[in-house]
Amino acid sequence: MENGESSYRRFLAGDDEGMVELIRNYKDGLILYLCSITGDIDSAEECVQDTFIRLAVKKPHFAGRSSFRTWLYAIGRNMAVDRLRSLKRRRQTSLEDAAEISDGTDLERSYLMSERKVTLHRAMRNLKKEYQQVLWLTYFEEFTAAEAASAMGKTRKQTENLLYNARKALRTELEKEGFSYDEL
Amino acid sequence: MMSYKEMAANVLEARDRYEEKKKRRKTLMLRCIPAAAGLCLAVVLGAAATKHPLTDIPQPPDIVTETAPVTDEEPVTAVTEAVTTASAAKPGRTTATAVSQTVTKPEVTVTAASDVTTVQGSEPSHTTAAANSIVTEAAVPQTLPIATVPGKQEQTAAVTARTEKVSQSTQAPATVTMPVSPVENMPSPVETAPADPTENVTPTLKEGGPDDPYGIKAVCRKYGFIDIAPANIPEGFELNDIGYEEQEDVNVLFINFNRKRSRPYGGIGETIYLIYSFNKKAEPPDNWDTIIPPPDVENMTSTVNGYEFRHYYSSLDKQLYAIYTDNNQRFTIMVCGSDRQTAESIFTSIA
Numbered sequence: 391m392e393n394g395e396s397s398y399r400r401f402l403a404g405d406d407e408g409m410v411e412l413i414r415n416y417k418d419g420l421i422l423y424l425c426s427i428t429g430d431i432d433s434a435e436e437c438v439q440d441t442f443i444r445l446a447v448k449k450p451h452f453a454g455r456s457s458f459r460t461w462l463y464a465i466g467r468n469m470a471v472d473r474l475r476s477l478k479r480r481r482q483t484s485l486e487d488a489a490e491i492s493d494g495t496d497l498e499r500s501y502l503m504s505e506r507k508v509t510l511h512r513a514m515r516n517l518k519k520e521y522q523q524v525l526w527l528t529y530f531e532e533f534t535a536a537e538a539a540s541a542m543g544k545t546r547k548q549t550e551n552l553l554y555n556a557r558k559a560l561r562t563e564l565e566k567e568g569f570s571y572d573e574l
Numbered sequence: 575m576m577s578y579k580e581m582a583a584n585v586l587e588a589r590d591r592y593e594e595k596k597k598r599r600k601t602l603m604l605r606c607i608p609a610a611a612g613l614c615l616a617v618v619l620g621a622a623a624t625k626h627p628l629t630d631i632p633q634p635p636d637i638v639t640e641t642a643p644v645t646d647e648e649p650v651t652a653v654t655e656a657v658t659t660a661s662a663a664k665p666g667r668t669t670a671t672a673v674s675q676t677v678t679k680p681e682v683t684v685t686a687a688s689d690v691t692t693v694q695g696s697e698p699s700h701t702t703a704a705a706n707s708i709v710t711e712a713a714v715p716q717t718l719p720i721a722t723v724p725g726k727q728e729q730t731a732a733v734t735a736r737t738e739k740v741s742q743s744t745q746a747p748a749t750v751t752m753p754v755s756p757v758e759n760m761p762s763p764v765e766t767a768p769a770d771p772t773e774n775v776t777p778t779l780k781e782g783g784p785d786d787p788y789g790i791k792a793v794c795r796k797y798g799f800i801d802i803a804p805a806n807i808p809e810g811f812e813l814n815d816i817g818y819e820e821q822e823d824v825n826v827l828f829i830n831f832n833r834k835r836s837r838p839y840g841g842i843g844e845t846i847y848l849i850y851s852f853n854k855k856a857e858p859p860d861n862w863d864t865i866i867p868p869p870d871v872e873n874m875t876s877t878v879n880g881y882e883f884r885h886y887y888s889s890l891d892k893q894l895y896a897i898y899t900d901n902n903q904r905f906t907i908m909v910c911g912s913d914r915q916t917a918e919s920i921f922t923s924i925a
Contacts, residue, residue: 406586413585414578431575439581446589 394458402449413442416459419531420466426514426522427470437473441466456540460533463541467523513563521556528553788813790829790848799827799850800898800905802879806923807831808916811846825852846920847910878924883907885921887914894921 394412401408417438424434444450444465452461507530514522520542527533527541539549576584786792790803790813797818807813814830829848876883876896885896885907894909894917907924909917 409585410578410582413582417578417581435576439576439584442581442585443588446585447592 394462395452395454398445398452398458401446409442409446412445412462416462417442420463422511423463423523423526423531424466424470426519426526427467428474429519433473433477434470437470438466440473441469444469457537459531460537460540463527463531463533464543467541467543510560510564513560513567516563517556517559520552521559524549524552525556525560788829790816793818793827794850797825797827799825799852800881802881802924803829804848804920804923806919807846808833808912808920823853826850827852846912846916847908848920849906849908849910851906853906876922878922881905883921887917889914892917894918896921 394415397408397411397415399408401412420438420441421431421434424437425431428434428437441462445462450465452458510529511526514525517525523542524538527538528535533541535549535553536546538553539546542549544552786803787805788803788807791801793799793816794801794803810833811831812833814832815828816830817828819826819828827850829850831846831848874885876885878896881898883896883898885894887894892911892913894907894914896907896909898905907921909920912920
């Protein structure tokens with residue numbers, strides 16, 4: 391049984407420490423993943439918090455058809471998409487009134503802990519959001535194609551095609567900055 | 575950027591707030607549901623009581639009865655009045671409809687008598703210019719549905735004997751001769767009529783016989799009517815009931831044939847009435863030819879079972895009216911609620 395699944399079952403049984411463990415293990419990676427959807431780190435953090443609140447309040451049933459992490463990332467993705475939709479309906483906030491938005495550099499460094507990965511992650515920011523998602527899940531979260539498809543709500547074939555195109559785009563982007571894709 | 579502990583604290587706090595809210599909601603529902611159920615029940619009961627009050631007991635429908643004044647002294651006037659009233663209701667036409675409605679209760683012989691009046695009396699009163707009605711005899715308007723048939727006046731020349739018309743009916747004309755002559759052996763209804771003025775005398779088949787499948791002849795003999803009855807009744811019609819009513823100057827026998835009804839109250843087209851009326855004090859009209867039927871038919875003369883009837887059919891009223899007179903007695907047959915061919919076939923099949 392995966393650590394996340396066991397922690398979640400403990401939480402459902404009444405142990406609040408299980409939720410703490412979940413947050414500790416999955417918060418950063420989920421933030422960085424959702425950042426590719428929302429576009430900014432703070433929105434991603436709020437989405438992650440909302441995701442864990444949903445787990446604590448609604449207590450959805452984990453069927454075990456995929457890994458816990460895939461299941462959690464799928465929930466987080468749905469939360470991020472819903473947030474984007476709601477933000478579209480709201481008024482645009484002026485930049486003067488907007489709070490300072492962090493760029494997530496510290497989180498990036500602390501989570502990735504590899505300059506190579508940080509470089510890669512920064513290069514991904516210039517790509518399409520779907521490319522960012524699939525690359526993040528595949529390269530950084532080490533999701534399989536099936537898990538990435540499940541988390542993104544796509545079929546496996548769609549995910550593989552998306553990954554292929556994302557790599558091509560990432561290669562181009564890295565070459566612009568003087569990096570060789572093969573080295574990564 | 576929050577640490578994982580801060581996020582965990584926020585998450586658990588949100589969870590606690592939700593649980594508390596859920597608990598309060600559950601308590602509120604447990605208190606409100608019984609009250610809401612009681613309120614709904616009260617509303618339903620109140621609505622039911624309002625719509626169907628316990629004191630509202632359905633009463634049987636009243637039968638309209640209305641008697642016209644009987645005046646022997648001025649029969650013409652009476653006729654006029656009656657006819658005028660009838661004219662007001664349905665000028666120039668027989669109101670077979672009224673008759674039909676009445677006969678559903680055979681013991682009640684009067685319907686909207688304003689529409690229908692019996693023209694019976696000591697003097698034959700005929701058509702009146704004012705009303706343009708057809709009067710077959712002196713009007714003693716009574717509460718009988720069998721009555722004069724107000725209609726337009728026509729020249730007597732239009733009246734032609736149509737015995738051949740009757741004979742051409744698809745139904746075999748009744749040729750059975752009575753064992754006795756009509757004049758000599760016309761029974762006096764006064765002598766044999768029972769005391770009970772109105773009663774339902776529907777016979778059973780057992781009372782009839784091979785030549786009297788409906789038992790009508792037996793009833794006729796019992797009450798002093800000419801014992802003739804139609805041998806031909808359209809398919810689907812069954813004898814519903816026979817009612818007898820005795821009044822001062824006229825006895826009436828109602829014979830009602832109904833087709834099986836699909837509706838609770840049926841319709842005119844599904845009922846055939848035979849109305850035997852016997853005027854005890856009738857006198858033959860001064861001028862038989864002045865009896866003018868409605869314009870859509872012509873007077874016909876048919877010998878049915880030895881009795882010479884003058885008859886006509888009104889397509890507007892869907893009624894065949896036949897009358898036999900003999901000095902002070904008259905025998906009337908009315909076939910209501912059927913088309914001309916059916917009415918004539920029923921009439922001519924009387925044997």
